[in-house]
Structure formats: C-alpha cells, structure tokens
Amino acid sequence: MTWLHASVLLTFVFGGQALAAAEAETGGILLQLFYLIAAAVVGGWLFSRLRLPAVVGQVLAGVVVGPSVLGVALPSDFNRALAELGAIFLLFMVGLETRFSDLLKVGKEALIVAVLGIAFPMIGGYIFGAFQGYDSIVALFIGTALVATSVGITAKVLQEMGVLNTVYAQIILGAAVIDDILGLTILAVVSGLGAGEGFSGSKLLSTLGLSIGFVVAVLALGIPLLTRIRPALKRVALGNSFGVVLAVGLGLAGLAAQAGLAPIIGAFLAGMVLSEVKDEYDFENKVRAIEAFLAPIFFAVVGMQLNLALLGSGPVLIGGLLLSAIAVLGKLIGGYLGALSRGKRDAVVVGVGMVPRGEVGLIVANIGLGLGVVTQTVYAEVLLMVMVTTLVAPIALRALVPAPPVASGVKT
Incomplete structure (x- = not known):
C-alpha cells in the first residue's frame, strides 16, 4: 500500500467517524427539540382545557422535561437561540397587532407606570438585600433584578384572550418599552459598579441616549417612510416577498441589541411599523x-432553566418567596398608581400585567454571578422570584380580564 492509498484510507475512516459523530449530535439535538415541543404542546393544551393560561402550562412543561425532573431536555446554546427567536417572533406578532397611534394615546400613563414600576421594586429589592446583610453592590443587583418586566409573558396572555386592542393592554405594551430602556440603562450602570468601574455619568447618558434614540428613530422615521413609499411597495408586490418582512423584523431586533436594548423591543417596533400596511399585504398569517411554532419553545426553555435543587434550602425558599412578594407588590402598586386615571379595574390589570420578570431577571442574576458579586443563594432567590412572577401573573390576568365582546371592535 502506498502512502497515497494509506492517507486516502485514513481520511475515509476518520472522516466517516466525524460524520457519524456529527449525525449523532444532530440526532440528539432534534430529539431534545422534540421533547420540548411535545411537552409545550401538551402542557399548553392541558392548561387551556382547565381554563388557565396556556403559557403557564408551557413553562411547567419545560420544568418537567428539564434537568430538574426528567432530564430529557438540557439547556444548550441551540435551544436558547430558538427560545430567543421565539420571544422575538412573539413580540413581532404583538407589534403587528398594535397601532402606534393607539400607544400615543396612553403615552403619559405608560411613562408613569414604567417609572413607578421601576422605582418601587428597586427600592424594595435594595432594602431586602440590605436587611439580609449584603453590601450595597449586592443589594443594588437584587433591586435591578426586580426592575424590568418580561412583556413576552403578558403579551401572549393578552393575545390569547383577544384583548390587545384595549386601553390597558396598550398601556402595558407602552410601559414595557420604556421599562426596558430604563431597566437596561440601570443594569449597565450597576454592572459597571459591580466590575469596580465606579459610577459613570457619561456612560449612563450614552446608554440612555442610544436606547431612546433607537426607539425614536424607528418610530419617527419608519412609519412616515413606509407611508411615503407605500405606492412603490404595491408595484414591487412586497406582500409576496415574505423574506423582506422577516428581514425587517430580525434586522431591527439585531439593531436593538446593538443599541443596548432587548432584541424583542426591536421586533415589537418592527411589527408596529409594518402594521401600517398589514391589511394590504399577505404576511400576517405567515408571521x-x-x-x-417558536413561542412555546421560548416558554418551555424558561421553565427548563429552573433548578429545583437550589430551592431545597429553607432559608432560600423563605428568602425567594419574600423577594417574590416584593416583586409582585412593587409592580402592582406602580402600575396601579400610574394607570389609575383610566379607572380602578384597568389600573389593577396594568399592575398585574407588569409583574412577570421572565428572562430579564435571570440575565441580571447571571451578570452578577459572573462578576462574583452575587452568591449562589441570591441567585437561587432571584430564580424563585422569576418563576413565581412568571406563573402567578398569567393566572391573575386570566381571572381579572373579561372576555372581549363578540363581533365588536369597541375598546373596553
């Protein structure tokens, strides 16, 4: 056998082994994806039959198939990426069902709800941390973990119930955008303090300016531009170019991330811009x-990240439940006071709608853990708070929100 023949044989053998390993890895990924989707479908269906929010069933389904119970689906970069896409398309769809003009009508209330909904939980979280004996940096991280609302949970419940066109839903969505801008600005400052960089006014202003500038630019330029070029769009038949719609949604989600915002905010803004022409082109049903397909994966992955073992300690359980109470009351009071001008019932609904923390609280806790300023105990308490607010808010919304009138477009 010549060296050439030997090298060809070795290439064939080891190349075949690598191919087989890659195929086995792909098979494992697909099998885990099957478990996630199947569990989310069954969990969502079961809770819908029980007249409970489907998202709660999907989150609990993720807990069951995740490492805490069955362990057939494990956290990975792949399913986290799919979950992120699920959240992006969920808010993209919500944006398509939301008119910017409706948000403008509730702009004052949305701003007050966002500011009060940040102030109360942050102060409560800081006091909680100080009471437990943590230094000011740790207490700030705890307060920051309670700040930002995960609007994806609330938006899905409101979408399921068909009430996205109501005044209270518009206040929640508007407040969520402002909440994200202010919350992530606070996170940037607190992270800098945790890394030992000290307080930087210039960093705060640049982060805040970039975030606000992005939102204003998309809405102030995107909608008028789309209106102006609408005749040209008809000639190029944008409605048949679904890829263009996807590019706009994903592109703005990516640009939002570059601007320091959550990608879901960019997707939501993209949906609002495209909602101006959705009646003329056939893309809404495709989105x-x-x-x-993707949104249930997002909710299942949220549940899959719950580590039940961390919650076995009595002090952690008590601390986590107390932190959950602070998180719920902070948003409930802030939302209620901010939306009280719209009536007591709508004010309560707004407060409850701002309660879920979802992945936002986890991101804050992970950053603190990575910087070495947050302990495993604090991380577990924040994790419990995230799960409690994620599960309680949809159930409370379902109980509070009346069914929309049949065949009526009148806002309630």
Missing part, C-alpha cells in the same frame, strides 16, 4: 405561523 403568526412561525410565532405559533
């Missing part, structure tokens, strides 16, 4: 189909 809805992708959202219906």
